[in-house]
Structure formats: structure tokens, C-alpha cells
Amino acid sequence: MFTIxxxxxxxxxxxxxxxxxxxxxxxxVPRGRKPTxxxxxxxxxxxxxxxxIVVFLLIGSFHLPKKRxxxxxxxxxxxxxxxxxxxxxxxxSDWPRWFQRVVxxxxxxxxxxxxxxxxxxxxxxxxxxxxxxxxxxxxxxxxVHVEFFIVAWDDTTREFFAAMERAVARGVTVRLxxxxxxxxxxxxxxxxxxxxxxxxxxxxxxxxxxxxxxxxQRPDLRNHRxxxxxxxxxxxxxxxxxxxxxxxxxKNIKRGLKWQELVTRxxxxxxASLNGVFxxxxxxxxxxxxxxxxxxxxxxLERSSSPDALLCQVVPSGPGYPTENNLRLFLSxxxxxxxxxxxxxxxxxxxxxxxxxxxxxxQRGLEVQLFVSEIGDQGLVYHAQRSYYTxxxxxxxxxxxxxxxxxxxxxxxxxxxxxxxxxSSNMDIRSFSLNMEVxxxxxxxxxxxxxxxxxxxxxxxxxxxxxxxWRNQPGxxxxxxxxxxxxxxxx
Numbered sequence: 001m002f003t004i005x006x007x008x009x010x011x012x013x014x015x016x017x018x019x020x021x022x023x024x025x026x027x028x029v030p031r032g033r034k035p036t037x038x039x040x041x042x043x044x045x046x047x048x049x050x051x052x053i054v055v056f057l058l059i060g061s062f063h064l065p066k067k068r069x070x071x072x073x074x075x076x077x078x079x080x081x082x083x084x085x086x087x088x089x090x091x092x093s094d095w096p097r098w099f100q101r102v103v104x105x106x107x108x109x110x111x112x113x114x115x116x117x118x119x120x121x122x123x124x125x126x127x128x129x130x131x132x133x134x135x136x137x138x139x140x141x142x143x144v145h146v147e148f149f150i151v152a153w154d155d156t157t158r159e160f161f162a163a164m165e166r167a168v169a170r171g172v173t174v175r176l177x178x179x180x181x182x183x184x185x186x187x188x189x190x191x192x193x194x195x196x197x198x199x200x201x202x203x204x205x206x207x208x209x210x211x212x213x214x215x216x217q218r219p220d221l222r223n224h225r226x227x228x229x230x231x232x233x234x235x236x237x238x239x240x241x242x243x244x245x246x247x248x249x250x251k252n253i254k255r256g257l258k259w260q261e262l263v264t265r266x267x268x269x270x271x272a273s274l275n276g277v278f279x280x281x282x283x284x285x286x287x288x289x290x291x292x293x294x295x296x297x298x299x300x301l302e303r304s305s306s307p308d309a310l311l312c313q314v315v316p317s318g319p320g321y322p323t324e325n326n327l328r329l330f331l332s333x334x335x336x337x338x339x340x341x342x343x344x345x346x347x348x349x350x351x352x353x354x355x356x357x358x359x360x361x362x363q364r365g366l367e368v369q370l371f372v373s374e375i376g377d378q379g380l381v382y383h384a385q386r387s388y389y390t391x392x393x394x395x396x397x398x399x400x401x402x403x404x405x406x407x408x409x410x411x412x413x414x415x416x417x418x419x420x421x422x423x424s425s426n427m428d429i430r431s432f433s434l435n436m437e438v439x440x441x442x443x444x445x446x447x448x449x450x451x452x453x454x455x456x457x458x459x460x461x462x463x464x465x466x467x468x469x470w471r472n473q474p475g476x477x478x479x480x481x482x483x484x485x486x487x488x489x490x491x
Contacts, residue, residue, distance in 0.1 A: 021049045059218050062433050064319045072320040075280045079111040086299050098336040106315050109325045114313035117303025118268030122450050126245045129263040134163035136230045143294045144174040145278040147227040148242040151178040153192040156244035165199035176203040177281055179223045204285045221319050224435035226424050227278050232296030235274040238263030239411045262410035264422050269298035270312035277316050277438050310444035318436030326425045326439050327432040331357050333415050340367040342455055343413040348372055349384045349428035349488045359395035371458045373408045374401040383484035393467040402462045418445045
């Protein structure tokens with residue numbers, strides 16, 4: 001009979017290696033992690049020690065390199081100094097006390113203040129929003145700043161590129177940031193970069209993965225922001241990337257998938273904050289400080305005197321910060337709500353804190369609604385999202401499914417009748433911890449009224465998912481949902 005002794009030193013060494021890996025994992029994995037994330041990593045490493053430890057070493061760090069984090073902290077210090085020097089009025093005595101605290105929290109975490117006297121309009125039509133950005137670029141006289149997770153030169157974005165070309169021809173400086181991994185993997189990436197070079201756009205990668213050039217971090221830490229700023233006086237932000245509605249993907253075209261987005265155009269002092277996010281990213285990626293040539297202070301921007309003027313506050317977040325700025329904002333608002341909470345997120349994979357906030361809102365008697373897509377474009381995320389439907393429906397959350405073949409990619413939510421958030425951040429663990437995002441807090445009934453119209457459009461187009469229907473889901477789907485939920489905690 002074969003015994004371990006007859007196998008020589010191989011199996012004892014393997015056993016020692018497994019024990020060493022498990023002990024090291026128990027020591028190092030839980031540090032700085034939420035219990036669920038730590039447990040998911042430990043489960044993977046214990047079940048598959050050698051595979052698990054390799055995966056952990058590749059993507060186990062959810063922070064950017066210390067040098068980048070230190071630079072973000074330095075830039076935040078510069079912003080705080082500028083805000084203090086301008087003596088900006090960033091609080092309102094007529095706000096609810098809890099809301100004042102949320103604004104103070106945001107400024108403490110990001111250095112960016114709230115501002116009064118802003119105006120914002122919503123754009124929910126895919127092509128129209130890109131055309132609106134292009135039209136704004138055609139008015140530029142000094143600079144244009146463009147920052148997108150995905151940038152592609154195709155039939156949908158051709159006029160946007162043409163507007164950038166016309167701006168450069170007028171002597172306007174056009175700068176563009178694109179996420180390295182998300183844009184590089186596109187089939188037409190080379191053509192896109194060649195077009196940017198041809199028309200004279202100054203462009204740079206965000207979070208490049210170039211280990212041979214000394215530029216490396218966990219590969220799936222990405223810059224997911226979407227920003228356009230023109231002359232520092234007008235800006236756009238939201239969920240939409242600079243690419244066609246099917247993402248130029250043969251797989252998406254075959255399935256007939258189309259993305260549904262929401263973008264907002266901004267004017268007023270808040271544009272200085274939005275531009276500040278771009279300037280920070282540009283400085284970190286290129287080393288070029290643009291404050292002297294491409295920064296328009298909030299005090300120099302015209303404030304709207306309309307009774308519908310808005311309070312706005314830009315809230316960047318991501319692995320460059322020591323904490324999850326967007327998650328803290330979302331939780332604070334949900335706990336502060338008194339009447340209703342209406343959430344829209346294409347990838348809804350919340351952590352325990354978010355689940356408790358949402359279900360607690362139901363228990364407090366609030367109306368809570370969630371808009372998600374009926375189908376998904378990412379299998380693991382889609383199944384992980386579905387694993388949360390049972391506790392949400394049982395708590396009283398109304399879930400509305402946006403119909404196929406559309407992917408509801410909009411990212412926004414509204415609180416009561418006068419508070420809303422819009423931006424690039426999903427309500428999932430990736431957006432909370434791993435992606436660089438930008439959101440905007442808005443206080444103003446006119447803006448929320450416009451968002452209510454968008455939400456009603458989602459209801460009219462889709463259907464409500466009932467608890468009875470959900471309980472009749474096949475067992476196979478439920479199993480996949482639960483399995484995907486476990487993998488979602490590996491952050």
C-alpha cells in the first residue's frame with residue numbers, strides 16, 4: 001500500500017506549505033478589511049491554498065500605491081487651503097441639521113465644499129447627451145477637459161471628436177483622460193488614439209498598468225469617472241461613457257443590448273469642484289499642475305439668482321482615499337430620509353451596511369424603491385445582485401425591472417422631495433472600494449422633480465417584481481445567485 005513515507009519529502013513539504021499559507025492568511029488577510037471580505041478571501045485560500053494565495057497577491061490590495069495616496073492627500077490639502085482663502089459660504093442655516101452634517105462630512109473627506117446658486121439639467125437620451133457635450137465644446141474659448149472610463153471614436157461619438165478638433169483649431173487646449181484597462185481592451189483603441197493625436201488633443205492614461213515603466217497597481221483598480229468641463233464655467237457628469245450605445249461589442253450587438261444613461265449639465269460655482277477633480281487626476285497622472293492656466297475659482301463663476309437655484313457638492317471617491325466617501329454619503333442620506341428613498345443602480349451588490357440602511361428605511365415606514373435591469377451584461381454581478389432581492393422584497397422594497405434589451409446603466413437616487421445624488425458610482429462593493437468615482441449631492445426641489453420624471457419613465461417602461469414571483473425562481477438560479485454573492489466580497 002502507498003504511504004506518505006514512501007512518497008519522499010514531497011507531501012510533507014506540501015502540507016507544511018499549506019499550513020504556512022493558512023497561518024499567513026489568518027494574520028494578514030483580515031487587516032483593514034470588512035469581515036465579509038476577509039471571510040471570502042480566507043475561504044478561497046483555505047479551500048484552494050495555492051490558487052487562492054496567487055490571486056490574493058495579484059488583486060488582494062484594495063489601495064492604490066502609497067505614493068498616489070500621499071499625492072491625493074497633498075492635493076486635498078491644497079484644495080482646503082484654497083477654499084479657506086476664498087472664504088466660501090458652504091453651509092445654510094435653513095438646512096435640516098442632519099443634512100448640514102452630511103455636507104460637513106463630505107467636505108471633511110474630500111476637501112470639496114458645497115456651493116449655492118447652481119443650475120442643472122438632466123439628459124436621458126443617449127445620443128442627445130453626447131451631442132449636448134459636443135455643442136458645449138463648440139463654445140469653448142480657453143480649455144476643454146474630458147475624462148471618461150471608456151473612450152472610443154465611433155459613429156456615436158464622431159461629432160464629439162469633431163467638436164474637439166474644431167476647438168483645437170481655434171486655439172483651445174483640449175485635454176483628455178481615459179482609463180487604461182477599459183479603453184485599451186476595445187477593438188478600435190488604436191484608431192481612437194490615432195484620432196486623438198491627429199486632432200491635437202493632449203491625452204493621458206488613468207491608472208496605467210505598465211510594470212516595466214514603474215506604473216503598476218492592482219489591475220482592477222480603475223478610474224470610473226465621467227467628466228466634461230468647458231472653460232471652467234459649464235460641466236457634465238453622470239453615468240455615460242464616450243462610446244456607442246452597444247459599447248462597440250459584437251456580443252452586445254448580437255444580444256441587441258442598449259445602454260440607458262443619465263447625465264447632468266451644470267453651471268455655477270459647483271463647476272469649479274468638478275474641474276478640480278479633473279485637475280487632480282491630471283496632476284497625479286501626468287505631473288502637470290494646471291492651477292495657473294486651467295482653474296476658474298468658484299468665486300469667479302456666476303451664481304444663479306433663480307428661486308430654483310441648487311445647492312450642489314461634488315464628492316469624489318475611490319482607492320486613493322483612506323475611506324469609502326461615496327458609501328458614507330449614501331448611507332448618511334438614507335438614514336436621514338423621512339419619506340422616501342428611490343434608488344437606481346445597474347450593478348446593485350451592496351455591503352451589509354447598505355442592506356441594513358435600506359431595510360431599516362422600510363421599517364421606519366418610508367417608501368423605498370429600487371430600479372435595476374431585467375437582464376445583465378456581467379454574469380457574476382447579475383447573479384450576485386439577484387441574491388439580495390429576497391431580503392429586500394420581504395422588507396417592503398419595491399423593485400422595478402427595466403426591460404430587455406436595455407441595460408439600465410444610470411446611477412442616481414433621490415431622497416424625500418428635495419435631495420438627490422447623481423454620478424458614476426454604482427451601489428456595489430466595486431464602486432465603493434475599488435473604483436475611482438465621482439458623485440454629486442444636490443438639494444433643490446426642481447432637480448428632484450426632474451429626476452422624478454425620469455424615475456416615472458423607468459416605471460412606465462418596466463414592471464414591478466413581486467415577492468410571490470421571486471419565490472418561484474428555479475433552484476438552479478438561486479444557487480448561482482448565492483455563489484456569485486460569495487465571490488462579490490473578494491475586494
